[in-house]
Amino acid sequence: MKTRKVVVALGDRSYEITIKRGVLDEAGPLVKGLGLTGRAAVISNPLVFGLYGEQVLKSLKGAGFDAVSITVPDGEEHKNLKELSAIYDSLIAHKMERSSPIVALGGGVIGDMAGFAAATFLRGVPCIQVPTTLLSQVDSSVGGKTGVNHPLGKNLIGSFYQPKAVFIDPDVLKTLDKREVRAGLAEVVKYGVIRDKGFFEFLENSSGKLTGLGPEIEEAIERSCAIKADVVGKDETETGLRSMLNFGHTFGHAIEALSGYGSFRHGEAVSIGMVMASSLSVALGLCAPSVETRVKALFNSLGLPVDPPLIPVDKWIESMKLDKKVKEGKIRFILTEDIGRVALREVREEELRAFLRGLGAVGKA
Ligand code: NAD
Numbered sequence: 001m002k003t004r005k006v007v008v009a010l011g012d013r014s015y016e017i018t019i020k021r022g023v024l025d026e027a028g029p030l031v032k033g034l035g036l037t038g039r040a041a042v043i044s045n046p047l048v049f050g051l052y053g054e055q056v057l058k059s060l061k062g063a064g065f066d067a068v069s070i071t072v073p074d075g076e077e078h079k080n081l082k083e084l085s086a087i088y089d090s091l092i093a094h095k096m097e098r099s100s101p102i103v104a105l106g107g108g109v110i111g112d113m114a115g116f117a118a119a120t121f122l123r124g125v126p127c128i129q130v131p132t133t134l135l136s137q138v139d140s141s142v143g144g145k146t147g148v149n150h151p152l153g154k155n156l157i158g159s160f161y162q163p164k165a166v167f168i169d170p171d172v173l174k175t176l177d178k179r180e181v182r183a184g185l186a187e188v189v190k191y192g193v194i195r196d197k198g199f200f201e202f203l204e205n206s207s208g209k210l211t212g213l214g215p216e217i218e219e220a221i222e223r224s225c226a227i228k229a230d231v232v233g234k235d236e237t238e239t240g241l242r243s244m245l246n247f248g249h250t251f252g253h254a255i256e257a258l259s260g261y262g263s264f265r266h267g268e269a270v271s272i273g274m275v276m277a278s279s280l281s282v283a284l285g286l287c288a289p290s291v292e293t294r295v296k297a298l299f300n301s302l303g304l305p306v307d308p309p310l311i312p313v314d315k316w317i318e319s320m321k322l323d324k325k326v327k328e329g330k331i332r333f334i335l336t337e338d339i340g341r342v343a344l345r346e347v348r349e350e351e352l353r354a355f356l357r358g359l360g361a362v363g364k365a
């Protein structure tokens with residue numbers, strides 16, 4: 001079985017991402033190889049634990065760990081302080097020590113929450129990310145953003161806390177709903193658009209094969225992780241460069257919020273958002289119309305949505321003003337200059353309104 005490795009270079013906090021089919025069976029020896037011993041807690045949800053929990057526990061126990069499991073209910077609505085508190089209760093009950101690793105087994109919800117528990121319990125215990133959705137494999141498990149939601153907003157409470165290692169098993173994607181796989185592919189495409197034309201071309205050429213979860217998906221995961229690792233290694237705490245990972249997200253977050261959370265998967269909203277950002281780039285004369293055409297065609301061929309829902313212009317503007325990139329009331333976007341190259345641009349409200357009105361029937365108040 002081919003092993004692919006990507007390093008996130010952060011000095012003495014550097015870590016390796018291992019991508020390998022069947023790597024869950026090697027979790028124990030790999031965690032031991034990091035110099036960790038003793039008790040280990042696998043944090044998951046009942047669905048993912050039911051599928052892969054025993055496999056990971058067995059491997060940890062086989063490598064000499066006193067491995068225990070902690071589950072929290074499945075779903076974004078449980079990524080909150082109440083469930084985090086329940087995790088702390090279990091960690092204390094299991095007498096976890098400062099050297100005891102937490103293994104986050106699940107999608108982005110579990111990864112973010114277990115990662116934040118690891119960042120804060122006993123002022124920080126080692127965290128191993130074992131992402132099981134495509135989105136978490138190519139995005140959330142890498143880069144150290146951890147946290148939970150607040151009733152007033154997503155991910156408002158959290159910290160940057162890098163894991164000690166990330167283990168990615170592409171085989172676990174076989175049990176994942178195909179809609180979730182496609183939603184993850186939106187983030188994969190994002191990496192091509194923001195940073196790597198060759199990777200974008202690879203995705204164009206293999207778009208029909210990616211959801212088949214063959215060798216193409218392994219390649220896509222590795223190249224996505226390599227791009228994210230490079231960006232995080234250069235700007236860990238998002239003082240500049242890392243914000244390019246938000247390409248398509250300003251429109252995407254507004255779509256998620258305004259169409260009611262749950263109507264679109266995050267990746268689907270971001271897919272529409274990336275088409276809109278490409279279209280805005282063309283409208284502002286920043287790139288050739290072919291950029292938008294290619295981005296749209298790739299999402300179409302991956303079965304991802306490309307057309308924005310009907311939202312009044314004022315609502316778009318109001319929602320986008322809540323974006324994290326807003327500075328002194330001005331809306332800033334990551335816009336395309338070409339496939340593989342983006343830039344952060346401030347867009348004047350009048351320009352934005354004109355663009356939104358110009359989307360035909362869509363966006364008219
Ligand atoms: P998720 O964690 O809710 O997983 C989606 C669903 O798939 C869940 O029901 C889950 O139980 C199920 N599942 C997971 N793995 C499975 C498998 N192998 N087989 C079958 N079912 C499986 O959703 P997600 O899309 O992975 O993550 C979304 C979260 O990630 C959001 O909370 C978002 O804020 C966060 N996020 C964080 C970062 C970051 O940098 N930290 C980046 C992007 C997103």
Ligand code: GLY
Pocket residue numbers: 139140142143145242245246
């Ligand atoms: N998902 C965006 C980031 O990690 O910065």
